[in-house]
Amino acid sequence: MKKITALILVTTTYLNVAYAQTDLDQWPLKKSPEEIGRKIAWHFIETPHPNFGKDTPPKVITYPESCTWYGALMFAGESGDEKLIKALAERFEPLFSSKTSMIPVPDHVDYAVFGSVPLELYRLTDQQRYYDLGIRIADKQWGPPEGPRVTPESHKFYEMGLTWQTRLWIDDMYMITALQAQAYRVTANETYINRAAKEMVFYLDELQKPNGLFYHAPDVPFFWGRGNGWMAAGMAELLRSLPKKNPYYKRIMEGYQLMMSSLLKHQSEEGTWRQLINDDASWPETSSTGMFAYAMITGVKNGWLDKTIYGPAARKAWLALISYIDDNDDIQNVCEGTNKKNNRQYYLDRKRITGDMHGQAPILWCAAAFLRD
Template identity: 70%
Template sequence: MYKKHIIIILWITTSLTFSNSEGIYAQSKAADLKNWPKGTSPREIGNRIAEHFNATPHTNFNRTTPPRVITYPESCTWYGALTFAGESKNKQLTKKLQKRFEPLFNEEAKMIPVPDHVDYCVFGAVPLELYMQTKEKRYLDMGLGIADKQWGPPEGPRVVKESQGYYDQGYTWQTRLWIDDMFMITAIQAQAFRATADQKYIDRAAKEMVFYLDQLQRPNGLFYHAPDVPFYWGRGNGWMAVGMAELLRSLPENNPNYDRIMKGYKEMMSSLLKYQTEEGMWRQLVDKPESWIETSGTGMFTFAFITGVKNGWLDKELYGKAARKAWLKLITYINENDDITDVCEGTNKKNDYQYYLDRKRNTGDLHGQAPLLWCATALLR
């Protein structure tokens, strides 16, 4: 009888151990950011979106009118395609994207944006990425020229009365306290640091980020579109999430602003986790269940989660699971033409709740294509 009891106890213990192991395996599989079902991998999706971008002529915000200059959605998508090409070691893709750039040194030179606004300066991230992949100095010169102009004295028709004050305090004169800026400004300055290892560039970006954090982040970790616009707009918050993640990826831990930025980043990520839908997406207004599912903000939040998990800033199981779920759902919004659907159109700030709910839902808008490439790159890192 005694032996029988021992055998039963051993059987129960073994079963529980096996069951627990299965649970741990299942949990890890749900948070897996390396293995993907066929057709859903970052390499497959990234190649599709990057090739589609490269084959598409210069476009405006929603691909309906030819632009006079390169607009920031194209700059962001170009940057994403290049980083994807580099991370996937696809040298042929890099060459194609480089060929797309070549006319800007010649017949399309007038399409290079004048660097007198955050939306125009972000273009500099593209030649800086080309420099890092090709080592051709002409790309470096162009990119650094834009990065330095951003921190130069105020000049041009876009100067406002606050510009000189910001400049005198060591911020860029282009400061305007819209959350969009925290990708537009920090992206090019972080790129300049990566290309040169010159500390001044990353220090600029970090100081600017802390100023925006102190002015715009709310107690719940999210951000108003601007101080006078009390709404948690999805893509606006997305720019902030990506901006912090991209900056922290290169910011030395001994930088005096590192801890403050990491604190702001983690508070935001924790809040975003609560607002992720059951399917894995986020909404046009992050905290409003009556607002519609929006893909560009979702892509940006997904990038921020992936980057946090990959760098060990965020809990691997909790945020890895959320990131995997988001990626797998997000890519179902890509149509047969490799255009993502349900992208909020270009949006200025406005203190009007209904204005944000009524924004047009675009298909193939580069505001939405770019985050797909950022996510694909981050998953391969």
Template identity: 70%
Template sequence: MKTSSFLQGMAVAAMLLFAGDVRAQSGALSKFPKGATPQEIGQRIANRFVASPHPNFGRPRPPRVITYPETCAWYGSLTFAKESGNKTLLQQLAARFEPLLGSRDTLIPVPDHVDYTVFGSVPLELYQQTKDSRYLAIGKRFADKQWGPPEGKRVTDDSRRFYAKGYTWQTRLWIDDMFMITAVQSQATRATGDRSYIDKAANEMVFYLDSLQKPNGLFYHAPNAPFFWGRGNGWMAAGMSELLRSVPKDNPNRSRILKAYQAMMASLLKYQAEDGMWRQLIDDPRSWPETSCTGMFTYAMITGVKNGWLDKKVYGPAARKAWLKLITYINEDGDISDVCEGTNMKNDHQYYLDRKRLTGDMHGQAPLLWCATALLRK
């Protein structure tokens, strides 16, 4: 009798666990406990951004112009404002831009490098939400310059060679580029309806895939930096996600990009730690859990599940686990810790392991906003 009761109890417990697991899978990206919802987290991080210095790069001496980490956090704040329906936040983010239209226009970078050209994604998003033509003019100038004739002090023989082959003259074959280029070009298509922008970006993406993706689905930082650096791969994951969200279905490169994206996501699933995080060097268990790459991979998986590119029963729980762990790194000021500092490219394994861990750096703040936005998207 006791044995029978015990077995019945175990069967009931198993059924409850199974039911709970099914519910977790079905609501993996839609049901979060209080304090962990995308609305709450997104608002905290966006508020932190609004209150941050301008320009900002997390250093004692501010940069001369707006740099890409601030651009990425600004873009994320804007998309979060849109998906959360927060008109007050939109007004605050537009007010942050207003000085750039007047006395502080020198803070706008010159679009002569991928890290500067991505700035165009911000005015293009402001235009889409406000229809103010001043933003469109600035954003288009940045997107157009990326494929315009090479000019300025950054032009090299490689620049001219890539341009002659139909690629942007800002090509340098660092995986970071595949967010910087795709973000502004995708935004230009969304703002104007002109698909030539995103078609060129898709062609560029395939060039990078052919050059840098490895058989395991991950990417070396560059041809002469054979390491699976976390945030570098994060830029690629986020860049493919941004591109696939808007690239037309009849684009001849779409299937190639989707296949590469799915191969990368499958590989990332294998390297995800039990607690949900990914590491500074993805395949090196000695390296530390890093928040900016974890945020970017989480964004890519959420986007894939929401758009049907990934199996929701597999990737939904993985993205949920990553999100719930990631937000534990946020302190009471709204700053996330364990963000890899800005990183150059170097053929030195130890160089990547030794990068400083920063708190509140925009490289880490931005992906939190992207994730919050993606979780709110229908």
């Protein structure tokens, strides 16, 4: 009898441990997505418009702030926190009055992604002015090339049916898809999601390597962490709204699943990914870790990825990620803003920033994704 009791106890303990390692709903005290997401979102509201690396405030809303704002709104909606939604809307209010000049001109992917913020506010509040602003930016992204940033290539891409803002940096695949997917969500007009899907396939064909990862750009043969993170998060963001009947769906899903399988092989024992994903000499980087976690959480939740394999990886990534949050609710070990350069040492030497919105944003995306059905 004692042996049977001991066996039952061991088996029960094993099952409980296994459950804890794979479950995406049960969390240790003060480590749940709802608790962490709420802290990071309120910290964002209390933070003035950031301009990391510079001593002066930005002249316009920067893309890291846009992505963090969008994440805070997603989290507020998924958690049903009306007080938080109201506070995030109040933060936006001066952009309709005293600070209209801070709305970026959408003539570049880094500026156009701002449109995802008013579109999410429209989804949450049903206020027409948010819709009008966001849709205008989404349409501008695919409109005829216009403004000082237009190049000969802009016209070439426009004639191909792509956005004239195409530049074949993997960062683009979040900036473009987040905006166009949002436009589709609020209009149900498949023109928007078709745009994003066609663009994504173009980038997959041009930049994804046989190992599933992506060079930063065609002339930069390095698997930079956050760049790949933008791609991973962008595919997840697109696929969660892309109709399965869409002619691009299969190709994008294949690219996404190939990338996820490769990322599994490069996740550290701690749960993080590195500044250069496949380079053991590089350091654990949190913005990419959050973005990869978001892509995996979304895949598990939607049944695109095997829960028994990717559930533990996503959980491990989340617990590792939040261990880098300091007492001020700022995430540490965020790669500073990065241009592209065909030089390995350039990427290894990038500064590690604390509190940069590049790192705050994916924490909120993850928290929202965990709360989705």
